[in-house]
Amino acid sequence: xxxxxxxxxxxxxxxxxxxxxxxxxxxxxxxxxxxxxxxxxxxxxxxxxxxxxxxxxxxxxxxxxxxxxxxxxxxxxxxxxxxxxxxxxxxxxxxxxxxxxxxxxxxxxxxxxxxxxxxxxxxxxxxxxxxxxxxxxxxxxxxxxxxxxx
Amino acid sequence: xxxxxxxxxxxxxxxxxxxxxxxxxxxxxxxxxxxxxxxxxxxxxxxxxxxxxxxxxxxxxxxxxxxxxxxxxxxxxxxxxxxxxxxxxxxxxxxxxxxxxxxxxxxxxxxxxxxxxxxxxxxxxxxxxxxxxxxxxxxx
Numbered sequence: 001x002x003x004x005x006x007x008x009x010x011x012x013x014x015x016x017x018x019x020x021x022x023x024x025x026x027x028x029x030x031x032x033x034x035x036x037x038x039x040x041x042x043x044x045x046x047x048x049x050x051x052x053x054x055x056x057x058x059x060x061x062x063x064x065x066x067x068x069x070x071x072x073x074x075x076x077x078x079x080x081x082x083x084x085x086x087x088x089x090x091x092x093x094x095x096x097x098x099x100x101x102x103x104x105x106x107x108x109x110x111x112x113x114x115x116x117x118x119x120x121x122x123x124x125x126x127x128x129x130x131x132x133x134x135x136x137x138x139x140x141x142x143x144x145x146x147x148x149x150x
Numbered sequence: 151x152x153x154x155x156x157x158x159x160x161x162x163x164x165x166x167x168x169x170x171x172x173x174x175x176x177x178x179x180x181x182x183x184x185x186x187x188x189x190x191x192x193x194x195x196x197x198x199x200x201x202x203x204x205x206x207x208x209x210x211x212x213x214x215x216x217x218x219x220x221x222x223x224x225x226x227x228x229x230x231x232x233x234x235x236x237x238x239x240x241x242x243x244x245x246x247x248x249x250x251x252x253x254x255x256x257x258x259x260x261x262x263x264x265x266x267x268x269x270x271x272x273x274x275x276x277x278x279x280x281x282x283x284x285x286x287x288x289x290x
Contacts, residue, residue: 012183019176019183020215021169026227033227037215043185051188061189066199074201077210081234087227134234 003095003123006042008034010090016041034088037080039122039131042096072139078115079136085129094122094130101134105141112141152229154289155263160253164224168216168247168271172208177243180212208241213280217271220249225286231264235282239273246274256288263288 010032017027017035026033043049050070053059060070088094101117115138122131169176174194181192186209189196197206214235221230241247249271257264264285271280 016183016215019180020212020219022215022219022222024223026222035215036218036222036227036230036233037211040186040211041184046185049185051186053187060196060200061193062195062199067189067193067196069200077237079234079236080211080214081232083232084230 003097003121004042004046006039006045006094006096006122008038008088008090008092008094012041012044013038013090030090032090034090036082036084038088039082039094039096039120039133040080042094042120042122046096075137075139077135078138079134081134083132085131088122088130093125095124097121097123108140110140114139114141152287152289153225153265155256155265158253158256158265158288160255163250163252164220165248165250166220166223168213168219168249170246172241172243172245172247174206174243177206177208177212180209180215184209184211186211205243207243208245210235210237210280213237213241213247213271214282216247217249217269217280217282220251220269221267221284221286224251225265225288229286229288231285231287233282233284235269235280238278238281241273241279245279247271247279249280251284254283261287262290 010030013027013032013034016038022035061067098118098120101119103116106113115136118135120133124130177191181187190201191206191209194206197203251267251269253265254268255266265288267284269282270278272278
């Protein structure tokens with residue numbers, strides 16, 4: 001199978017279910033059922049994942065100083081959609097392939113907003129589709145500015 | 151676990167308190183589990199001094215993940231066919247979130263009955279933080 005291998009591990013499902021506050025028995029044990037948003041955690045297996053600090057590489061968060069906004073920083077998650085072809089269980093390996101989707105822009109309160117989609121297909125070892133995921137990100141045009149207070 | 155078509159009615163709702171007084175540590179817990187270590191969610195100093203926010207805020211995916219429980223506690227994880235949301239407003243430490251799922255329609259498909267839901271999660275001020283839709287397979 002092609003795509004980034006994502007071994008679905010029981011311990012990982014347990015940690016993820018705890019983090020989202022789901023303590024139901026279905027998410028425990030060697031053949032635990034993955035919660036509906038679990039495939040997002042395939043980022044752990046992406047060698048190029050931008051949102052994970054790596055030894056020997058510059059990280060944009062605070063250290064002795066406050067850090068710096070990275071190139072293309074200031075983006076936010078606008079929408080997330082999943083289509084489930086079958087449930088995901090611990091013990092299997094999924095293979096993730098991500099392609100860019102549509103992109104568009106909209107006029108926001110403080111300037112143009114640039115939207116872009118990423119579509120990720122998770123397939124099983126037989127090549128059958130398991131989960132189709134669509135992420136919409138939004139980045140405000142221009143330099144990052146102080147944000148509205150809550 | 152799967153619901154039967156007789157066991158669910160259009161207009162029926164379920165409400166679930168997802169979290170009370172959301173802690174920063176909980177956001178860090180989600181970062182570790184998901185692999186999204188964005189300092190906007192994990193690094194108060196960066197969030198305030200560099201990004202210009204009042205502080206760290208929750209991953210949208212933490213809110214979506216928590217929101218999913220109102221569906222999976224009702225119909226079961228295996229029955230879900232689709233789940234999609236829009237992130238409407240940020241979720242801050244200290245927030246209390248309540249999710250509501252509503253049956254909008256029940257459709258007969260060649261593969262059997264399917265329930266269509268709307269979902270919304272609001273904070274303690276009643277402001278929507280997530281809205282979305284989902285569909286689940288029902289037992290005939």
